[in-house]
Amino acid sequence: xxxxxxxxxxxxxxxxxxxxxxxxxxxxxxxxxxxxxxxxxxxxxxxxxxxxxxxxxxxxxxxxxxxxxxxxxxxxxxxxxxxxxxxxxxxxxxxxxxxxxxxxxxxxxxxxxxxxxxxxxxxxxxxxxxxxxxxxxxxxxxxxxxxxxxxxxxxxxxxxxxxxxxxxxxxxxxxxxxxxxxxxxxxxxxxxxxxxxxxxxxxxxxxxxxxxxxxxxxxxxxxxxxxxxxxxxxxxxxxxxxxxxxxxxxxxxxxxxxxxxxxxxxxxxxxxxxxxxxxxxxxxxxxxxxxxxxxxxxxxxxxxxxxxxxxxxxxxxxxxxxxxxxxxxxxxxxxxxxxxxxxxxxxxxxxxxxxxxxxxxxxxxxxxxxxxxxxxxxxxxxxxxxxxxxxxxxxxxxxxxxxx
Numbered sequence: 001x002x003x004x005x006x007x008x009x010x011x012x013x014x015x016x017x018x019x020x021x022x023x024x025x026x027x028x029x030x031x032x033x034x035x036x037x038x039x040x041x042x043x044x045x046x047x048x049x050x051x052x053x054x055x056x057x058x059x060x061x062x063x064x065x066x067x068x069x070x071x072x073x074x075x076x077x078x079x080x081x082x083x084x085x086x087x088x089x090x091x092x093x094x095x096x097x098x099x100x101x102x103x104x105x106x107x108x109x110x111x112x113x114x115x116x117x118x119x120x121x122x123x124x125x126x127x128x129x130x131x132x133x134x135x136x137x138x139x140x141x142x143x144x145x146x147x148x149x150x151x152x153x154x155x156x157x158x159x160x161x162x163x164x165x166x167x168x169x170x171x172x173x174x175x176x177x178x179x180x181x182x183x184x185x186x187x188x189x190x191x192x193x194x195x196x197x198x199x200x201x202x203x204x205x206x207x208x209x210x211x212x213x214x215x216x217x218x219x220x221x222x223x224x225x226x227x228x229x230x231x232x233x234x235x236x237x238x239x240x241x242x243x244x245x246x247x248x249x250x251x252x253x254x255x256x257x258x259x260x261x262x263x264x265x266x267x268x269x270x271x272x273x274x275x276x277x278x279x280x281x282x283x284x285x286x287x288x289x290x291x292x293x294x295x296x297x298x299x300x301x302x303x304x305x306x307x308x309x310x311x312x313x314x315x316x317x318x319x320x321x322x323x324x325x326x327x328x329x330x331x332x333x334x335x336x337x338x339x340x341x342x343x344x345x346x347x348x349x350x351x352x353x354x355x356x357x358x359x360x361x362x363x364x365x366x367x368x369x370x371x372x373x374x375x376x377x378x379x380x381x382x383x384x385x386x387x388x389x390x391x392x393x394x395x396x397x398x399x400x401x402x403x404x
Contacts, residue, residue: 005024005025005026006024006025006075006076007022007023007024007034007072007073007074007075007076008022008023008024008025008074008075008076008077008078008182008373008376009021009022009023009063009066009074009076009077009078009179010022010023010077010078010079010080010369010370010372010373010376011059011062011063011077011078011079011080011174011369011372012079012080012187012190012368012369012372013041013044013049013055013059013079013080013170014041014044014047014211014212014213014365014368015041015044015045015046015047015211015212015213015214015234015236016040016041016211016212016213016235016236016329017038017039017040017041017212017329017365018038018039018040018041018058018059018061018062019036019037019038019062019365019366019368019369020036020037020038020059020062020063020065020066020369021033021035021036021066021361021369021370021372021373022034022035022036022037022066022067022070022072022074023373025376025377029377031373031374031377033357033358033361033373034069034070034071034072035066035067035069035070036066036069036360036361037061037062037063037064037065037066037067037069038062038065039058039059039061039062039065040058041055041058042054042055042057042058043055043058044213045213046083046084046213046214046232046234047082047083047084047211047213047214047230047232048083048084048085048166049166049169049170049173052169052172052173055173056173056176056177059173059174059177060177063177063179076180076182076376077174077179077180077181077182078181078182078183078184078185078372078373078375078376079170079171079174079181079183079184079185079372080184080185080186080187080190080368080369080372081128081162081167081170081184081185081186081187082186082187082188082211082214082216082230083162083163083166083214083230084214084230084232085162085163085166086128086160086161086162086186086228086229086230087125087160087161087162088158088159088160088161088227088228088229089158089159089161090133090156090157090158090159091116091117091119091156091157091159092115092116092154092155092156092157093111093112093113093114093115093116093117093118093154093155093156093157094112094115094152094153094154095108095111095112095115095152095153096151096152096153097150097151097152097153098111101149102149102150102151103147103148103149104137104145104146104147104148104149104150104153105146106146108145108153109135109145109146109153109155112135112153112154112155113132113155113157115155116155116156116157117130117157117159119159121161123164124163124164124165125161125162125163125164126161126162126164126167127159127160127161128160128161128162128167128184128186129158129159129160129186129189130157130159131157131158131159131160131224131225132155132156132157132224133156133157133158133224133225133226134155134156134222134224135153135154135155135156136153136154136156137150137152137153137154138150138151138152139152139154158225158226158227158228160186160228162184167184170184171184182376183376185371185372185375185376186216186228187209187216187368188207188209188216188217188218188228188229188230189218189225189228189371189375190367190368190369190370190371190372190374190375191207191209191216191218191327191328191351191367191368191371192205192207192218192220192225192371193371193374193375193378194327194351194353194354194367194368194370194371194374195207195325195327195351195352195353195367195371196220196323196325198223200220200322200323201220201223201224202220202222202223203322203323204220204221204222204319204320204321204322204323205219205220205321205322205323205324205325206218206219206220206311206315206321206323206324206325206344207220207324207325207327207351208304208307208324208325208326208327208328208331208340209327209328209331209367209368210234210235210303210326210327210328210329210330210331210336211234211235211328211329211330211365212234212235212236212329212330213232213234213236214230214231214232214233214234215230215231215233215234215303215307215328215330216228216229216230216231216328217229217231217307219311219314219315219321221314221320221321226314227310227311227314229307229310231303231306231307231310233299233302233303233306234328234330235329235330235333237299238257238295238296238299238300238330238333239253239254239257240253241295241296241298241299242256242257242292242295242296245291245295246276246287248276248277252276252277252278255278256274256287256292257292257296257333259274260274260289260292260293260296260334261332261333261334263289264334264335272288272289273286273287273288273289274286274287274289274292275287293335296333296335297335297339300333300336300339300340301339301342301343304339304340304343304344305343308343308344315344317344317345317346318346321346323349324340324344324346324347324348324349325348325349325350325351326340326348326349326350326351326364327350327351327364327367328364328365328367328368329364329365331350331351331364332364337349337350350364351364351367353366353367353370357370
């Protein structure tokens with residue numbers, strides 16, 4: 001039987017920009033990006049949709065652009081999800097080995113994993129991911145328990161949940177356009193798919209994706225997802241800080257932030273200044289670049305310290321974590337790696353999009369949407385991020401039907 005090609009779409013609804021990619025999967029392993037569409041976002045605040053109509057129009061514009069550029073429509077659609085409503089928790093399933101000779105059989109593994117996966121949620125919460133985080137046999141970590149000898153088997157899962165209404169709002173937008181969402185992927189996991197190799201996950205890696213309204217992060221330890229979170233701080237907060245400190249409007253604050261980035265490589269930065277309003281009119285005055293630098297650094301320092309505190313004892317510089325990667329549009333901010341380095345006390349680098357991606361997409365703001373495609377390609381049938389598909393489809397079907 002010949003492998004049929006699939007046309008899939010990836011949608012990332014950000015606070016400032018909506019990005020859609022369309023790609024072809026051939027032979028089950030090859031991914032070819034056919035087109036991209038993007039539109040400025042309206043109606044989204046810190047990852048949450050606050051104006052359905054405005055956001056719908058933006059999503060429609062981006063999808064319309066990508067399908068026209070590719071000359072085809074997608075058959076399956078995968079969508080990222082982020083926001084302050086995302087929650088994660090661990091759950092363990094512990095069972096006694098059933099066979100008289102204490103050899104673990106498939107039924108033992110099944111009972112342990114099902115026990116770890118089963119936990120009732122509040123009516124307003126839904127599961128997004130069930131992430132297998134390993135097994136223990138008689139209290140000791142074990143990679144593959146099947147066939148091993150022991151008395152007690154433990155399975156551990158990291159569960160990611162979402163507010164049902166906020167997830168439904170995103171799904172409804174696509175539903176109204178007669179598209180079906182095949183799966184939902186947490187934004188931080190999507191970025192990790194793009195930027196971190198399997199070896200780097202084993203050695204310990206932290207990926208921080210800084211967008212306009214929020215920041216997502218994911219921590220990999222021993223090849224597994226140990227922690228992920230969402231911080232309601234992003235590039236827009238830097239702009240707001242500049243606006244308040246300098247008493248200028250948001251548009252001018254954003255312009256000054258961009259001008260600062262262009263000047264940042266100047267060796268004589270201490271002696272440079274920017275004009276407050278930029279038109280040299282009455283009342284306009286020069287502002288020392290150092291003052292702007294201090295405002296930006298204070299906000300980013302705060303952000304990285306929040307993440308470091310959330311990671312707690314899981315994070316040990318150059319021990320549990322050997323690599324920290326920054327991505328997202330705000331990772332373009334001048335001096336950001338040095339600020340992160342001072343907080344985390346280890347080297348920090350900007351994420352590099354793989355070379356197989358066409359040049360125009362090799363920018364940090366595309367790491368999430370590219371990761372959605374890779375997630376769809378690699379992990380649909382992979383138990384690293386396993387899901388009970390039947391229950392997932394029930395959840396998605398309920399959300400679809402409630403919008404009709």
